[in-house]
Amino acid sequence: MAILFARSRNLVSILRQNLGLSTILTRRDFSPRPFVFTASQLYSTAFVGPVSSHRHESTAAEIHPGFVQQSDEEDVQELEFPGGKIGYTSEMKFIPESSSRRIPCYRVLNEDGQIIPDSVFIPVSEKLAVRMYEQMATLQVMDHIFYEAQRQGRISFYLTSVGEEAINIASAAALSPDDVVLPQYREPGVLLWRGFTLEEFANQCFGNRADYGKGRQMPIHYGSNRHNYFTISSPIATQLPQAAGVGYSLKMEKKNACAVTFIGDGGTSEGDFHAGLNFAAVMEAPVVFICRNNGWAISTHISEQFRSDGIVVKGQAYGIRSIRVDGNDALAVYSAVRSAREMAVTEQRPVLIEAMTYRVGHHSTSDDSTKYREADEIQYWKMSRNPVNRFRKWVEDNGWWSEDDESKLRSNTRKQLLQAIQAAEKWEKQPLTELFNDVYDVKPKNLEEQEIGLKELVEKQPQDYPPGFHV
Amino acid sequence: MWGIMRQRAVDGGLAASSLRRTRSALVSARSYAAGSKEMTVRDALNSAIDEEMSADPKVFVMGEEVGQYQGAYKITKGLLEKYGPERVYDTPITEAGFTGIGVGAAYAGLKPVVEFMTFNFSMQAIDHIINSAAKSNYMSAGQINVPIVFRGPNGAAAGVGAQHSQCYAAWYASVPGLKVLAPYSAEDARGLLKAAIRDPDPVVFLENELLYGESFPISEEALDSSFCLPIGKAKIEREGKDVTIVTFSKMVGFALKAAEKLAEEGISAEVINLRSIRPLDRATINASVRKTSRLVTVEEGFPQHGVCAEICASVVEESFSYLDAPVERIAGADVPMPYAANLERLALPQVEDIVRAAKRACYRSK
Numbered sequence: 001m002a003i004l005f006a007r008s009r010n011l012v013s014i015l016r017q018n019l020g021l022s023t024i025l026t027r028r029d030f031s032p033r034p035f036v037f038t039a040s041q042l043y044s045t046a047f048v049g050p051v052s053s054h055r056h057e058s059t060a061a062e063i064h065p066g067f068v069q070q071s072d073e074e075d076v077q078e079l080e081f082p083g084g085k086i087g088y089t090s091e092m093k094f095i096p097e098s099s100s101r102r103i104p105c106y107r108v109l110n111e112d113g114q115i116i117p118d119s120v121f122i123p124v125s126e127k128l129a130v131r132m133y134e135q136m137a138t139l140q141v142m143d144h145i146f147y148e149a150q151r152q153g154r155i156s157f158y159l160t161s162v163g164e165e166a167i168n169i170a171s172a173a174a175l176s177p178d179d180v181v182l183p184q185y186r187e188p189g190v191l192l193w194r195g196f197t198l199e200e201f202a203n204q205c206f207g208n209r210a211d212y213g214k215g216r217q218m219p220i221h222y223g224s225n226r227h228n229y230f231t232i233s234s235p236i237a238t239q240l241p242q243a244a245g246v247g248y249s250l251k252m253e254k255k256n257a258c259a260v261t262f263i264g265d266g267g268t269s270e271g272d273f274h275a276g277l278n279f280a281a282v283m284e285a286p287v288v289f290i291c292r293n294n295g296w297a298i299s300t301h302i303s304e305q306f307r308s309d310g311i312v313v314k315g316q317a318y319g320i321r322s323i324r325v326d327g328n329d330a331l332a333v334y335s336a337v338r339s340a341r342e343m344a345v346t347e348q349r350p351v352l353i354e355a356m357t358y359r360v361g362h363h364s365t366s367d368d369s370t371k372y373r374e375a376d377e378i379q380y381w382k383m384s385r386n387p388v389n390r391f392r393k394w395v396e397d398n399g400w401w402s403e404d405d406e407s408k409l410r411s412n413t414r415k416q417l418l419q420a421i422q423a424a425e426k427w428e429k430q431p432l433t434e435l436f437n438d439v440y441d442v443k444p445k446n447l448e449e450q451e452i453g454l455k456e457l458v459e460k461q462p463q464d465y466p467p468g469f470h471v
Numbered sequence: 472m473w474g475i476m477r478q479r480a481v482d483g484g485l486a487a488s489s490l491r492r493t494r495s496a497l498v499s500a501r502s503y504a505a506g507s508k509e510m511t512v513r514d515a516l517n518s519a520i521d522e523e524m525s526a527d528p529k530v531f532v533m534g535e536e537v538g539q540y541q542g543a544y545k546i547t548k549g550l551l552e553k554y555g556p557e558r559v560y561d562t563p564i565t566e567a568g569f570t571g572i573g574v575g576a577a578y579a580g581l582k583p584v585v586e587f588m589t590f591n592f593s594m595q596a597i598d599h600i601i602n603s604a605a606k607s608n609y610m611s612a613g614q615i616n617v618p619i620v621f622r623g624p625n626g627a628a629a630g631v632g633a634q635h636s637q638c639y640a641a642w643y644a645s646v647p648g649l650k651v652l653a654p655y656s657a658e659d660a661r662g663l664l665k666a667a668i669r670d671p672d673p674v675v676f677l678e679n680e681l682l683y684g685e686s687f688p689i690s691e692e693a694l695d696s697s698f699c700l701p702i703g704k705a706k707i708e709r710e711g712k713d714v715t716i717v718t719f720s721k722m723v724g725f726a727l728k729a730a731e732k733l734a735e736e737g738i739s740a741e742v743i744n745l746r747s748i749r750p751l752d753r754a755t756i757n758a759s760v761r762k763t764s765r766l767v768t769v770e771e772g773f774p775q776h777g778v779c780a781e782i783c784a785s786v787v788e789e790s791f792s793y794l795d796a797p798v799e800r801i802a803g804a805d806v807p808m809p810y811a812a813n814l815e816r817l818a819l820p821q822v823e824d825i826v827r828a829a830k831r832a833c834y835r836s837k
């Protein structure tokens with residue numbers, strides 16, 4: 001900590017000159033101001049240093065002639081405490097519970113799909129932009145059709161990402177395929193981007209013989225080693241400390257990759273959120289934490305979830321660089337995630353992104369959100385704040401997409417999905433042997449015996465088992 | 472601590488001298504090498520972790536106080552100096568946090584050895600142990616394996632009260648996907664911990680605080696760095712023909728003591744050290760009961776749904792016609808562990824309880 005403070009003296013003068021930011025490092029004025037970082041010059045110069053950990057440097061106070069030091073900046077007197085020097089004041093001032101101004105969110109496209117003048121963003125080529133749009137539209141169609149399939153009773157459960165297509169696709173587009181993704185459950189678009197086919201999604205939802213999950217999991221619990229996308233796990237926020245562990249592993253192996261993990265606004269209330277972020281910061285692990293703040297955790301509105309200014313302000317509490325971004329702006333999400341990823345890997349540090357958005361769909365097929373929110377509110381976000389339409393306008397204005405392309409894409413995707421579902425439904429289910437595999441690396445004796453016993457039973461009493469049931 | 476050790480010596484408890492008496496009588500029944508080198512359980516565990524870390528750079532240790540403090544019970548002594556802070560990681564105080572991180576690291580290919588200061592604190596992390604580790608291989612259809620070891624002291628210590636004394640063997644051993652081991656001797660500690668670290672599945676390794684300081688003879692073979700014990704195999708610590716006593720961890724010592732006392736009264740007891748709670752070595756247990764026709768099972772933990780219940784069920788299911796007497800279960804009292812020394816003693820099985828149970832099974836007492 002002592003070393004960080006020494007560096008920050010230079011940083012403070014840079015900040016004062018260039019950006020006029022006040023800091024809480026050396027000034028006695030404790031009124032909080034937004035502490036906004038830009039993905040630019042500051043951190044590439046000021047904070048580059050050895051990648052090694054500071055953990056084992058002594059936290060003992062440095063030896064000084066007296067315990068009260070005069071700093072060489074202003075006339076601020078400082079005290080030594082474990083953890084470093086702290087200036088003191090005789091004015092009793094509480095840090096207010098909230099800032100007078102909320103942290104602004106980073107945005108590049110306006111609602112009409114036009115680039116806001118003087119925006120800072122990473123340019124996106126035509127090829128990339130068209131692919132991003134196609135995938136966003138595909139995700140929309142996929143969600144719609146699988147949802148309907150559940151309503152028809154063909155699959156038992158489904159969870160849509162309606163309204164969050166920009167977060168899903170733009171974040172995936174900004175990552176490298178070696179980056180390890182630990183999702184929550186509303187990020188199938190990331191897997192879609194990485195190459196999981198509509199047929200593979202359908203097979204997982206139907207738990208059939210072709211499902212890579214071997215029918216072990218309920219629908220939408222996809223996972224794929226090949227695509228560096230961890231199998232979705234239902235307990236909320238467990239993926240956050242796991243991501244810190246994955247990041248630590250990547251760091252130890254010196255890989256050019258980071259861990260990327262997603263969480264919703266509700267999930268940040270879990271204890272694992274605290275542990276995951278705190279640890280990633282202490283371990284200096286390359287992790288990008290992306291929080292999809294979509295306003296609702298099933299029926300719990302964010303006003304009942306926390307009293308802070310969203311999630312972005314929590315980053316600093318853990319010593320983590322953070323940014324708030326308009327989650328429905330695909331270009332902004334792309335730039336933010338791309339920059340965060342670079343920072344995480346080159347500087348070996350965690351980064352937090354809060355993507356503001358709205359959950360247009362119900363929490364899942366087990367939910368009817370009209371019971372706890374206004375239908376008008378849902379309609380507003382669906383029609384006027386739709387991320388897919390917004391990005392489409394930009395792509396079309398550039399001359400990269402047409403009405404014709406649109407109708408072709410939608411009808412082809414729809415057809416492909418309907419075929420995938422029909423095929424997946426017809427595929428036989430997993431054989432009985434898969435009941436006993438993978439509990440352990442090597443099947444233990446007791447399971448071998450149980451498998452033999454069950455096979456014999458099915459053969460002896462076929463009338464007790466459904467027709468077509470096979471071992 | 473010393474006061475309690477002295478008291479135990481008076482009670483005929485685990486004082487080293489009485490243990491050595493037991494040992495010399497049994498050397499012939501065991502497979503120890505002739506020259507008796509001794510090693511404490513603590514050193515056995517330390518050397519096992521050291522050797523596995525040396526052999527495989529993916530193995531690393533994490534937990535509270537494992538590094539600079541040299542380990543809350545000194546099990547990880549010297550490892551920080553040898554392997555550095557990246558491989559011996561002092562964690563902040565969040566079991567849920569560091570267990571999740573360990574599981575994440577295992578997902579990505581490292582081999583963490585996660586220490587819980589006691590398994591009582593593992594309850595704060597149990598979701599990660601069960602839902603993130605134990606079930607992952609199955610739920611991901613073999614795509615995600617978790618080569619992690621969760622280790623630490625389990626069960627009662629001495630005078631630490633209810634929240635520091637529970638035995639978790641039954642809880643973890645009921646979960647498919649986990650392997651649960653419980654060493655007794657120094658040889659068990661070395662062989663089983665090495666096997667656990669090398670195993671690709673999640674392993675819960677239940678040590679015992681009061682055994683850490685116990686010395687046991689150890690063979691040359693067990694001292695070799697490639698030494699490893701098979702998971703799922705129980706050990707017959709003492710052969711006998713009249714009654715089978717099955718137990719694990721500290722209670723093995725008590726059972727051996729009880730066997731000595733029973734021998735004086737003409738009852739030849741066979742003592743089985745489970746070593747592995749999951750998978751349970753039903754074959755060895757049943758073979759023994761088919762030989763002796765009587766079963767006494769012992770554990771420190773709570774009686775309902777305990778390890779003993781599973782052993783009794785297994786024997787009744789598989790060897791019913793061989794039994795000459797009802798099966799006997801000796802377990803801890805069905806109360807949270809009290810603190811006062813006299814009450815604590817009453818809440819745990821003692822040698823006399825095992826002797827009485829064996830005699831009941833032999834119809835020699837009520």
